Amino acid sequence: MCCGCLGGLFVILVLIVGWVLWLVAATGITSVPLLSRAAYEEPKPLRVVKAGEALKIPFDSEALHAFEGIEFKEGEEPSAEQLEQFEQFFDEEALKDLFVQLDDLGGSLSANRFNFVVTEEMLTGSLRQAGTNSTPDQQKDTWVDLTQAQVAISEKDGLEVFLPLARNAQHSAIRVYFTPRVTDKQELDMDLREIWVGNMRIPSWFTGPFNEGLFRKAVAGMVPELAKYARIEELTIEEGSIALRGTLTEAFRGL
Template sequence: METIILKKKPHPFVTCAVIVFVLLSVVAAGIVWVIAATGLVTIPVFTRLAYEVPTPLRVVTPGVPIETYIQSEVSDTLMKRLYQGQGALEDTALEVGLSEQSFTASLRSLADRAGAGLPFDFSLAQVALDPQKGAEIFLPIKNNPQQTALRLDVYATVEEGGIVLDIKAASLGVLSLPLQVLNPLIHTVVEKNLESLYAELGSYVRLRDISYEDGLMILKGELSVDAAE
């Protein structure tokens, strides 16, 4: 006589509960992985797997601040041109190379102007200039055991004589960030760093073009006739 074994089907509620538990576990693990990738906190196992200390394109030491360099370089050029033209500004073409050392010095000075409310260690902040990336702004997070940092790749162009900034990429730790969340930081960090550049250039130069070389931002424009008066 054949024995028939009846298998009890799992209750639908149990099946749904298992599926929900698995989905929640996956979502939770994903969230923890993302947090660990930023380096803002240490999470056992996840930090070791998801995070590595970010490094800049290269180490840049600060030099002469932008505002000081611009004032000296453009003023000297203007005086020489006026002397050569016997008081008339005949040659107005101008090309100025701004070094990453100057940008780094100006960025670090933000600690005195706008750094108090920001989570960055400006004593280690720097700017590296590159033909492909534009300006890589490297901002270490202060008091962070993981030595994490915010990195911004910013490309500057000229529109109607003014400088327009385009953030090409951003990351915190090893996590790529959506650029929309950076709008407040763009104004506070990037534009504040260029305020002195805007002020000095506006007094002397009408910009036409910006290009990049390794370690340099090349500004091309025309000396302002008003500056000679």
């Protein structure tokens, strides 16, 4: 092979390695000499949110671990058998407690209807409580520090989940952006819009499988169970909160 060809291949290799190192530096996962100063800036949330009262979650604490082991094809809805697997982790009494809690926190709950406001402080408190309740082994294995996590709600950006990386000297964080909506079936759904790690936006070809993976499983498992007890007619995203209005089913009144 001629010297010019070898030189060209070497330049291409250097460019590829440099590009990869730049991406790594931009994430803030680790410090890359010479590059981190230019590629990385400590990420900030939309605003700092104080933790409020944690919400009662109607799912077993082992639910997410169970979701990981349930497989269904991309673009398909879970089967009846898989929905039964999801159902076993759903706590009906905890759902009733959640509705009563939201009523006490300024909402409205009658025999047939509900009108709730879920604030970013409530969601932040719930995230941080999950981190506080995790075992030392779980905290050791996790990439993120839930005890410092937060949720901000914006009319423009929807929900921003800010997850600081655990044991990270660069103070990097994962930022996940969702848009909640109500489907034609009056069920809650969540669209995953963007994921950022540090200063690097994760490309859509990578976030697509994530949306179809654990996140979609969690939504798919939660929505049918919630739909048995409540029908959401209206969802309004406001600055700092989400308003939910709808009707309660006979099943909820029987709890």
